[in-house]
Amino acid sequence: MSRHRNVRGYNYDEDFEDDDVYGQSVEDDYCISPSTAAQFIYSRRDKPATFAEPLEEEYGYEGADDTADYFASNHQLTEVDRARLNSCLDQMREVLAESVPEQTMVQAVLDSKFDVQKALDLVLSQGSKKNVKTKNENAVIVGNTTKVGQVSEEQNMVPTPVKKSSKTKPQIDVKAELEKRQGGKQLLNLVVIGHVDAGKSTLMGHLLYLLGNVNKRTMHKYEQESKKAGKASFAYAWVLDETGEERERGVTMDVGMTKFETKTKIITLMDAPGHKDFIPNMITGAAQADVAILVVDASRGEFEAGFETGGQTREHGLLVRSLGVTQLAVAVNKMDQVDWQQERFQEITNKLSQFLKQAGFKESDVAYIPTSGLGGENLVTRGQSSDLTQWYKGNCLLEQIDSFKPPQRSVDKPFRLCVADVFKDQGSGFCVTGKIEAGYIQVGERLLAMPPNETCTAKGITLHDEPVDWAAAGDHVSLTLTGMDIIKINVGSVFCDPKEPIKVCTRFRARVLIFNTEVPITKGFPVLLHYQTVSEPATIRRLLSVLHKNTGEVTKKKPKFLTKGQNAEIELQTQRPVALELYKDFKELGRFMLRYSGSTIAAGVVTEKHCFWGYEEKR
Template sequence: MARHRNVRGYNYDEDFEDEDMFGQSVEDDYCISPATAAQFIYSKRDRHSSFTEPLEEEEEEEHNDEELEKQKASNIALSSVDQARLFSCLEHMREVLGETVLEQVMIDAALKCQFDVSKALELVFKQDSNTNTSTEPVSQDLLSTGKPAKGRSRDLTSMEAQNEIVPKIAKMTVSGKKQKMGFNIPSTASEVNGQAVPLSAKSQHMDDIVEESESTVPLPTQINTSQGSDELNAISQVKSSGKSKQKINVKEELEKRQGGKQLLNLVVIGHVDAGKSTLMGHLLYLLGHVNKRTMHKYEQESKKAGKASFAYAWVLDETGEERQRGVTMDVGMTKFETKSKVITLMDAPGHKDFIPNMITGAAQADVATLVVDASRGEFEAGFEAGGQTREHALLVRSLGVTQLAVAVNKMDQVNWQQDRFREVTSKLGHFLKQAGFKDSDVFYVPTSGLSGENLAKCSQIPDLTSWYKGPCLTDQIDSFKAPQRSTDKPFRLCASDVFKDQGSGFCVTGKIEAGYIQTGDRILAMPPNETCTVKGITLHDEAVDWAAAGDQVSLTLTGVDIIKINVGCVFCSQNEPIKACTRFRARVLIFNFDVPITQGFPVIIHYQTVSEPATIRKLVSVLHKSTGEVVKKKPKCLTKGMNAVIELQTQRPVALELYKDFKELGRFMLRYSGSSIAAGVVTEIKD
């Protein structure tokens, strides 16, 4: 027969008559060690006697310590220059000490050493070593103020508990704000703004002050608090003054950073299968940016895939789909250096289906390299109707590129014949002049992407050297003139990619069109009209503190939801934001388009990295091509070759600038049914 306990008659209160313990499970009491229990468990009967009295003594000492109040007040009375020096010194000290030392201790050390970082660190280490070697128990006053407490000593049990708890709270101290651990310690009331409030309410009030100071909101000047709020007031004022960073001299810093080399953004364009990726991949290999081991790997993998001739193209075509199809689909980006330039290379797709991606790359370029196939029949296929050679050249010219290097590729397949080279250059030269390129800004270089002839150094082949005495492709790129950077204008960056990275925040990539940016700056994203903070800046896979106009950067942003940021958003200065509108007027040049353009005609606007559906709302006037005078008002339709003023209506807001203010952000392209029909510049923003 089973045994049964006398459950109904059992008196459970006898086991817990002595003390009512808080924070401890009855069943799991054997799992908690005495040392751990000392931190979190205390008696309900003894809690007033063990915690309240020392806190009352501390508050009395805070009110009576006039010397400490004067020391805190001296921090507030610092000039703006000294506050900036103090903040800079504290940043360096935090990098070494982390959060192991209270901020007020670091401030005192910095002031004593007159903002000398090395001396201040030595002083803190000496104080730390003196504290560690002393055999006296550390009180809460010594940790928070650096001075021993006055008054009677505490009893042994409360001191042991304090020694267990206080260091953990000190380690959690960030910017003078203590995070709550374990339980709330009840205490007597204190005064804030002349009214008696509990200690928990006082700490909440102090937390609010810190949060306001960190968001650069001015602190209230009349706060009748004790020593703790004075300390927070001093630290937060130093922090708020330090956040207004000193402006940098961008031109001087650019020269220092690049070693005197100028920055140049180069886009490679041309008809599909002209050999763009192979040409630039072989160039990077010859310049040492791709090692032999990696190149050997590409050769073996391309042979297995049945595309042995695409080995050099795989340097820039990195995705599996691009390698499988043998066609560049997205803009590949990398960096290389010449004798006097730092080149950001963008390999644009040549296939007709990926013209929008090509426009994205061309909109970020300063100069271009047009690659044409010199083989019999291949050049004609790319240059005549249906090929992309004409369209690519016209697009880059419409997007502001004025300097062009024409790489006449695959010359080895025609045995380096001078007659074929002249035939190709004469046809191209006539068209490029019509497109708006000057003869003095267009250069022709015979090359072979597969064999690497005349790429990184001048070729020694007799068939070529007998008639060509010009530079190789690298030397020709090096001779390009770098454009003037708009570093003195407000900050502008158009997002070309948005992605989530490791850690907090997310990343946005793009080219800085104007101005400059530093880490810690707050910027505005348009058209969502959201503010965010720049947590980090990456330039060519290297973390930097600042970046300027012309740089292709990746920004790590915090303070905004990634869902609100899309490709095409323009990040700008808060003081001088960019305008977002759905209706604007523009001056356009109609390309060779057979369909008449009328009111209500649907188009796709390609602006920087934006592709937005729009409608031609109004045909304002037709202009003279050379003088710009109004020839006809309110025309019924526009045909090829016309120069006109039109009004466009977009479905969603688009961030735009006037062409006269920002040339980089005032250009756009119009496409319809897979064809580029017009190029335009913004003349007036309606709403």
């Protein structure tokens, strides 16, 4: 079981406050041709030699600069040659990692007159002649020739894939490997949402206990501790609410995450906070989910308080649907407090079904289950109470979870992971956590972080607290990274394939649906943009048009303001660069929410970006 720490207080790198750090922004409405854009597109492998970066920053190799300086001065190299030297070393390090001393590589580059291919052959042939071998050797493919080089002790701790000079990673059949890894079970990311005090944590904590994920000794400990704290009924909630503040206040504050299994699924469970003060954290959890459980309180007056104006039931339902969740299980909780009355259950489902249909859910994709989180009734086995069985013949909660259909994973698209948390590793490097939205990753691969447009190496991958060699779209992982400073990474940064990078922007166009808002939305309206794990101040720069709800056709150009229920096209500007994708290319990375004064006022999808074609390279 793991919990994402609340790191939203992280300061973004101050380097990104001024737009002049970045390359030219496309201000016009027309597109630049590929040939023209090529000169602005950033590529670490093809960057001009005059902008070569220090090796110490790139690889964490303390003597890199000193070694290069020493050879530069002794060989009387010009500034251009010095840059060519660093560029060659950059490419060689991608192939050789740390298996060859920096000094040896520098000498090989100079002897080969800055020919990387010849330098690699020279280094590897020298290693072969010296017969320097260890128990662990790494086959490196250079051209069509396979060479053998020594592997360091640090590399030996993590299985590293073969690196090819063709710059493509070894292909694996991701779908076949997923079936092998999961024993034929399908992966599903589930978020639990609902109004505060609806009993979400208690419900799921009891379900985990009944499944055997929490042993009796631990549960007994929670029961004793909750009694001492005067919160005896919160014992099962403590399974997921692990922090002292959450237990003291009796509310979930951040997204708790754990894993359990059903007959056909492996479930990653995210328990989202229900209190209105923690809606941004709830959005973070919902953005990473495939399906959801909406928990409502069946008690008289409590359901109405959560469902009417000011409650979070409606807002949570709108949020998860806007963030791409289409399948929903509604757990009508605390039914034991109304004596399992069928009339009360029917009253609640009638109100909810009408609202959820308006929110965009299909009736066939929504199921209603009467439950008791505290008593454990109708959770993992069908209810035994005669008051329930005489009128309810449907699934229990676990059966309903098992019946969810997993979404299509974008494993064939370029790698994308949005950072949800960042923390220091025990050894060298640091760790980031998040859900892989597209593609797959293997240990030893190079990654690009946007922002800050820096590369690093994936030294290790952890999935459900277990080290793995690879992970794919849909997996919630922890990556151990080296070759980059931790202070450059923030929550919301996107790791991607360096050869197919995500482009950052501060301006983009979007189609939005306006929710209930008391203040008309006008040009210059300040909002808070919620995108994946990002929470970024933004301004509505332009109101472009009002669109027809069904056809999407423009009904009014350049409106003066927008009100509740309208579909519109707008242009947004963020204070700092954010890494977004067009909705048509990456649905997972093209959705966002807009909030104002503590309320969600709109949901939208990105239709056009005004991108920075390249960062200003460091000298």
